[in-house]
Amino acid sequence: MDATDHLKASLEAAVALANATGAESNQGRAREALDQATVEAVLRLTTNQPLSIDEVAVGEFATGGEQIYRALVLLAEEETDAAASALNALLASTRAAPMLRRHPESAWHLHFASEGVSVATGWLAEFGTAAAMLLGSDELDRLRSCAAGRCDNIFLDATRNHRQRFCSTACQNRTKVAAFRSRGTQT
DSSP states (O other): OOHHHHHHHHHHHHHHHHHHHHOSEETTEEOOOOOHHHHHHHHHHHHSSOOOOOHHHHHHHHHHHHHHHHHHHHHHTTOHHHHHHHHHHHHHHHTEEEEEEOOTTSOOEEEEEOTTOOHHHHHHHHHHHHHHHHHTSTTGGGEEEOOSTTOOOEEEOOOTTSOOOOSSHHHHHHHHHHHHHHHHHTO
16 A cells, blocks of 8 residues: 555545535535444545444544534635644644554554544544645645535545546536526526
């Protein structure tokens, strides 16, 4: 695994959690309450392994995800000072402290939280660290807000030409259909 692959996966998971907790509209639909299955799906983006999260952790993820969403929206709007303050608050609340750890039968790897914090706090520290590293990188311009109506999602532009406008094909298609219908009613 490339060293930056883990960071990319953590950043993608941070964006997914942020959208699941902070976006009022998600691809044309009202946001649903965060549930255990959604949190587990977000965590699989980083580990590719099934993880089990309890209901208490879901509440912690919801609160932290909202914080991450606010910070990422500020970054997408190029409000870097305000985003840095929001991320610093999240990192302080999670007691983010990068440390190498090794679990039985695994290689050394980097954790982003202090010993003794909850599972959710540890993941939120990792996601906050990934978002903070994005702020300090040349890739910051890849963070965007979806251009579709009724979608408040943020996303990472994965295109070569940096021109992605929508978080998903569904949002792109909805926008194209709405424009087509609008042109049809004007004639």
